[in-house]
Amino acid sequence: MKVLKNMSLIKRIILGIIIGIFLGIVVPNWEFIGILGELFVGALKSIAPILVFVLIMASISKHQSGVQTFVKPIIVLYLLATLLAAVTAVVASFLFPVQIVLQEAAGSQDAPKALVDVIGNILTSVVQNPIQGMIDGNYLSILFWSALIGFGLRTCSKETKDVIDNLSEAVTRVVQLVIGLAPIGILGLVFNSVSSTGVSGLGQYGQLLALLVGTMLFVALIIYPILVFLLIHENPYPLIFFCLKESAIPAFFTRSSAANIPINMMLAERLELSEESYSISLPLGATINMGGAAITISTMTLVTVHTLGMDIQPFVALILCVLSALAACGASGIAGGSLLLIPLACSLFGISNDVAMQVVGVGFIIGVVQDSVETAVNSSSDLLFTAVAEFSSLKKKGAKLNIKKLVKEKGMKPTKSID
Template sequence: MKLFKLGLVPQILIGVVAGALLGMAAPAVAEPLGLLGQLFVGMLKAVAPLLVMLLVMSAIANRHESGADGRKGLLTLLLYLAGTISAAVVALLMSQWFPQTITLTDVAEGSPPVAVAAVLADVLFKLIDNPVNALLTGNFLGCLTWAILLGISFRRASAAFKEHLQTLADGVSDIVRYVIRLAPLGIFGLVCVTVATTGVEALAGYASLALLLVACMLIVALVVNPLIVYLLTRRNPYPVVLQCLEESGITAFFTRSSAANIPVNLALAKKLGISEELYSVTIPVGATVNMAGAAITITVLTLAAANTLGIEVSFATALLLCVIAALSACGASGVPSGSLLLVPLACSLFGISVDVAMQVVAVGFIISVIQDSAETALNSSTDVIYTYAVDQRGGADG
């Protein structure tokens, strides 16, 4: 059938429209069809903790040191981290100015702490959780801790072992891709139930959430990134920023994969006259760790969940969220809509249950038609922009 030959984005659009129409026309059939959405969320819930652990562990274990020009490479990595944290801060501020809520079921399952001290204590205990228990209970903070520690330890392992570790991570990523291929059916069921029970107002809320996400990404792309480039090069940043958005961002918008866009970025970096010794390292690494768009998605959706549950987010907790969103975003690489699977990690900061967090993930998939494309465009184009800025700064200094 021609329907199955369409890309994932058109299929998701069809699922959203078909689910909304059926939910309005025949509410009686919405409940049995809702099983599709529940199964989809359940599969995501099952694979997400293992995915986070293996992706981060493998990424750290297989990370190569920069070659002859380590200083430039290190500066680029630091710039990636600074840009990702800045994106999370932008998302935080925008979420406070334009607070969002999400239509969820069984929101009473959340057990939000009432004080920052309780949040920090809960975070510390989750960080030192047993790795097996962290996987079984969906403790994403525990999974992240063990992934980092084991990844650092495995850096001294043999090349064969690290290759097998990467193969294992790729295998789980493939499973996630298979699950995500079922997103149109799952979203069809979720939208059908949502419209039948709460009306089309819920979809309007999703549109507002998508608009906020895109607005945050545009601010980072057109304000934050140019400012960073200017601070490093002391030149008008917009020509190169707009060129990167045009030649890298547009391609990434449609491919929805930073990894698939690496050849495009390498060609663009060469075109911009960047040192090959630098971009041959930073562009592939950037496709893994430079995830400003993912940090925005994680922050906005987590704060929307907190608003829905009536959790008051203090300044200290908000800053902690920005750091966690930036660090965990590195694990979103290589998987379409991978940032959505890391939302539960950030939600756990506020004591939000995995079941409720996975409902937020499902909402993210509904708007992923726009969110994931814009996120990938920002991530991929920023790889070249920051590499260019460091190269130009190095040239000026030298």
């Protein structure tokens, strides 16, 4: 126990992964182990909306005029990165065309028929009842109402603001407790994946999976670093690897950007980022920073096009990039949420909904790996762009920042947890 206590959280998580793989191979019938993973993800999903609501309300209520926030440049980065991911996926699909044998989708799924449906759903979600929004994990509603209530509290007494601030600290401590249990939870999640028989079905879709995962890794390790370098004018990889190690690994196994919000907030605190910024940008990123989803939508659509032997004009491919990026921003925060937007992109080429839903069925088969990598790319880049926007703005104002040294120091600092 002393050894475990002195280990960093990420090392304990790696240990949990190893034990989970071992148990999944040796005792795959011990289903009670998998319940640990379900409890962990359920706890994160439950506390995350409360944390976001309280943090935003507290930070806005005590915000003083003249204090800089970095939300605008972060949003621009989110949207630009999602578009670049879609463009990369389209180029990769033309360079490495893949065809698949379409199978019947398991059951019918409801999918949006047009982009206006996606935009309409987003706008409707914003004004949803905030209590229902917290129950459903609707972060657009949570952001909207918590911000309004925060503005309303700015005229209240200092004592009232202190109560809200204390409530925020209390919820944060609960989150620290849940995150401290991450190694046990991820052990259960890994056990479920290894002991699942669904993994055997991945073989026949090896080329498709390699194209999807390869594109996502290229975006995370080449495209995003170039974007980061252009902003901070430093070697981007120390910050990139920090985000991948600390944020992408938990996101890979939870397969939910929403569930990874509390972890990203703890990491943003470690990097000493502005709470006024990250309390808004991180939950917003879980909704609109969807580079991995844009890759999935673009790639799966073009795989369908290649399978059907259709010719594509460059102009139509460009429209697909924009459509995929916009649709990805409306992707659900749940596992496999981006797959249901494939029929929308397929409609651009006149592909019938029946054929598109067969492709969605294929997506769910490979989702064990595809959705995990997609979530890891999405969630870790939420933290990455939040940090980059703030560091870039501070540098422009003349602040002397050695980001490599900063990340190295913060990387050595353990994530807060309650022993």
